[in-house]
Amino acid sequence: MEQIERPVVPALDAILGQQFKVLDNGFVRVVDYMGSDDSIVQAARVSYGKGTKKVSEDRGLIRYLLRNWHTTPFEMCELKLHVRVPMDCWRQWIRHRTANVNEYSTRYSEAIDAAQVTAPDGWRSQSSANRQGSAGVLDTAIGEELTAEEERLLKHSRSVYEKRLSAGVAREQARKDLPLSTYTEAYWKVDLHNLFNFLRLRMDAHAQLEIRSYATVIGNEIVSRWCPVAWEAFVDYRLNSVALSRLEIEVIQALAGNNVAGAVRLGIEAGLLDENGSPLKQSRERGELEAKLARLGIACPWAQPAVQSAQ
Incomplete structure (x- = not known):
C-alpha cells in the first residue's frame, strides 16, 4: 500500500501562530492547515484513474483547473484562522456561510476591552x-x-x-x-475553494475598506505562502481578470470593427442609453461596462461625436 505523508509547507509553518495586525486592534493568525498545492494536483489526477498519462506539469494543471472552474480539487486544502475583528465587520464576514466557525461568546465571558477607533483622516x-x-x-x-x-x-x-x-x-x-465597533474573536476554518470566493469578493475595490483590509492580509500574507501556485492562478484568473457578458462582448466586437454607431445602438436596445444614445442616470450595468472598457483601454462609444450617427 502506498505510504501517505502529510503535506508540509515550510513557508506557512514559519508564520504559524504569528499575528498579522489589521486595523488598529485587530489581527489574523494561522492556527492550522491541511494540504498544499500538491494536494490540489493529487486530487485532480486521482480522477484520471490508473494508467492515465500525466497530462501536464503541476503548475499548468492547477492553472487549468482554476481557469476552467474545476473547484473540487481546491476543496482538499483547508485553513484554520484565529481572527480579531470589529463586530460590524464580522457581520459581513459571517455571511460567507461556507466555513466552520466558533466565535468568542460574550454570554460566557466579558466582552473584549477593545474597539475600533477611526482616525481623523479615515472618515x-x-x-x-x-x-x-x-x-x-x-x-x-x-x-x-x-x-x-x-x-x-x-x-x-x-x-x-x-x-x-x-x-x-x-x-x-x-x-x-456595546457598540458594533467592539472587537470579537473567532476561529474560522475554510477550504481553499470557498476561501478564494471570499477573497474574490472582499479584496475587490468595491468591498468595505475594513473587511478588505482583512482579506488583503489573508491573501497576500497567508495564502500566497500556503499555496503559491494556486494563489498565482487566483490572482490571474479571478482577482485581476475581467468577465464579459454577451452584451459587453458584442459592444467590444462592434468597436473593434470601428462600428461606433452599432455599439451605441446595442446600448440603446439593452436599456443602458436613452433613445438619443445618451447615458441614463441610473444604470449600474452601464457603469460596469464603462469601467471594463476603461480597463481594456477602449474609448467609451457614447462619449464620442460619432454617437449622433446612431440616431
Whole structure:
C-alpha cells in the first residue's frame, strides 16, 4: 500500500501562530492547515484513474483547473484562522456561510476591552452612486471632531457595561448596548475553494475598506505562502481578470470593427442609453461596462461625436 505523508509547507509553518495586525486592534493568525498545492494536483489526477498519462506539469494543471472552474480539487486544502475583528465587520464576514466557525461568546465571558477607533483622516463620505458604499474622505478638521466624539462614546459605553457587570447583571444582558465597533474573536476554518470566493469578493475595490483590509492580509500574507501556485492562478484568473457578458462582448466586437454607431445602438436596445444614445442616470450595468472598457483601454462609444450617427 502506498505510504501517505502529510503535506508540509515550510513557508506557512514559519508564520504559524504569528499575528498579522489589521486595523488598529485587530489581527489574523494561522492556527492550522491541511494540504498544499500538491494536494490540489493529487486530487485532480486521482480522477484520471490508473494508467492515465500525466497530462501536464503541476503548475499548468492547477492553472487549468482554476481557469476552467474545476473547484473540487481546491476543496482538499483547508485553513484554520484565529481572527480579531470589529463586530460590524464580522457581520459581513459571517455571511460567507461556507466555513466552520466558533466565535468568542460574550454570554460566557466579558466582552473584549477593545474597539475600533477611526482616525481623523479615515472618515469616509457616503457615495452618491452606491447606497451601500463610500467615496472619498471628509475634511480632517471634521474628522478630528468625529474621532474625539467617538472616543468619548466608546469610553462611556464600556463604563456602563462594566458598571452593569459590577451590579450583578447577567453578561448576556449587560452587553446589549456595546457598540458594533467592539472587537470579537473567532476561529474560522475554510477550504481553499470557498476561501478564494471570499477573497474574490472582499479584496475587490468595491468591498468595505475594513473587511478588505482583512482579506488583503489573508491573501497576500497567508495564502500566497500556503499555496503559491494556486494563489498565482487566483490572482490571474479571478482577482485581476475581467468577465464579459454577451452584451459587453458584442459592444467590444462592434468597436473593434470601428462600428461606433452599432455599439451605441446595442446600448440603446439593452436599456443602458436613452433613445438619443445618451447615458441614463441610473444604470449600474452601464457603469460596469464603462469601467471594463476603461480597463481594456477602449474609448467609451457614447462619449464620442460619432454617437449622433446612431440616431
